Amino acid sequence: MQIAVPKEIKNHEYRVSLTPESVNHLVNRGHQVWVEHDAGAGIQYQDQDYLHAGARVTKKSELFKYAELIVKVKEPLPEEIALYQPQHCLFTYLHLAADKALSLALAKSGVTCIAYETVTDNGFLPLLQPMSEIAGRLSIQVGAHCLEKAQGGMGKLLGGLAGVEPAQVVVIGAGSVGQQAVAMAVGAQASVTVLDTDLHKLRMLQTLYQNQINCIYSTPATLKKYVLNADLVIGAVLIPGASAPKLIPKEWLKKMKAGAVIVDVAIDQGGCFATSKPTTHTAPSYQLDGVIHYCVTNMPGAVPLTATQALNSATLPYVTELADSGIEQALEISAPLRAGLNIYKGDICHPQVRKSLQLD
Known part of the structure; x- marks a missing residue:
């Protein structure tokens, strides 16, 4: 051939x-x-x-x-x-x-x-698995960078220090992307919450990390509670072949912390935040209502x-x-x-x- x-x-x-x-x-x-x-x-x-x-x-x-x-x-x-x-x-x-x-x-x-x-x-x-794993790992890496003050973020270190609380990282989705994001965030010593509707995946993560993370069943109410308190939010939702569901409405942004960061890994399927729009590695992020959005459609292309x-x-x-x-x-x-x-x-x-x- x-x-x-x-x-x-x-x-x-x-x-x-x-x-x-x-x-x-x-x-x-x-x-x-x-x-x-x-x-x-x-x-x-x-x-x-x-x-x-x-x-x-x-x-x-x-x-x-x-x-x-x-x-x-x-x-x-x-x-x-x-x-x-x-x-x-x-x-x-x-x-x-x-x-x-x-x-x-x-x-x-x-x-x-x-x-x-x-x-x-x-x-x-x-064939999606390897790029999902890379994107999940990168999501914490780029999110931490966007949290830096020079990048428009609030200026918070993921892991905190002795006497200083760590950043609140919220991962929406416990699939391949979410699991890798959780691993990186835990390794950076952040305070991690993962939300999903699949209790099997949540139990698996709870067992794996021995209660180091919060594993929460995802509903509109729990999503809102944790997203509004987050410093870094990772959107890691996937419906194979379909558009990503819009889980975070625009009106939530004004209630989030100033300088918080959202990384929409689902952007190549349309994004799971209502305010997400595709970006590139040349101009990877933008600010809306005080919240930094990172929405690069080919994240694994960074490595x-x-x-x-x-x-x-x-x-x-x-x-x-x-x-x-x-x-x-x-x-x-x-x-x-x-x-x-x-x-x-x-x-x-x-x-x-x-x-x-x-x-x-």
Whole structure:
């Protein structure tokens, strides 16, 4: 199969969909891999590394001319849409539920789209997991930075000091993102509260941390109580394939502490705070009603080398399956890949995406 690796062009996005080692694996199985010039240069994967791995390095237009399977990291930007044709299959993070214009444009192009974030294996999201773990860890790191006075925050240290109370960190959601955020916040010696509606996850965290954290069942009342008292709030909610629910209304902001910080990890699915809007690594935060919002849509892109290696470990078996079996047969025999199918022959076919986009 002809496999293409385009260079990512999203703001400060240096991840690459296939490492030289992954390329070599596919080449050894008889596939041809085309890599765009400098696709991995941002993380020290040079063109020569890809050539040694057996790839052909070329410009973007040639890449799309030969490609059957296009493997990316992030969704196409508007200026890339015209490159996609019905003979292509795109395998990448898409997050279409938050972007109707992109969804309709990709459907119109005729490209088949399989989204990493909805590939599902027995209820588990294997391709979302590694980036969720990274985003969860980063959420505390960037949140602590935003709390600094020079960044507009209240000027509070997460762990406090002897005689000084620690910061109040509230994590909304106890899934993969939330669990990693809790781990980092506990390690920083903050006072941590996690809210979720899944009692099994709350019990697991309560047992793991031996009552070091507060595990609270999430209701509108408990959410409001803990959010209004928080110094740092992490939004870590996920409904696979669907838009994130808006859990924190705008009117709560004026009742929060001046200089408090919210980090919306769910922003690539539309965000779970009513006041969230997408930001970039160039301008990652903004202030509204005295509250700092951090809403970068590609948070793992801040650590692209780690993120690329983690992503390849998860995606390579699925890329191999698509290449070895062919797109149509792989979709027939693989339930996880079928669950990942978002667009097929012009049809936006994933039920949660259709529901979120309010399509008939």
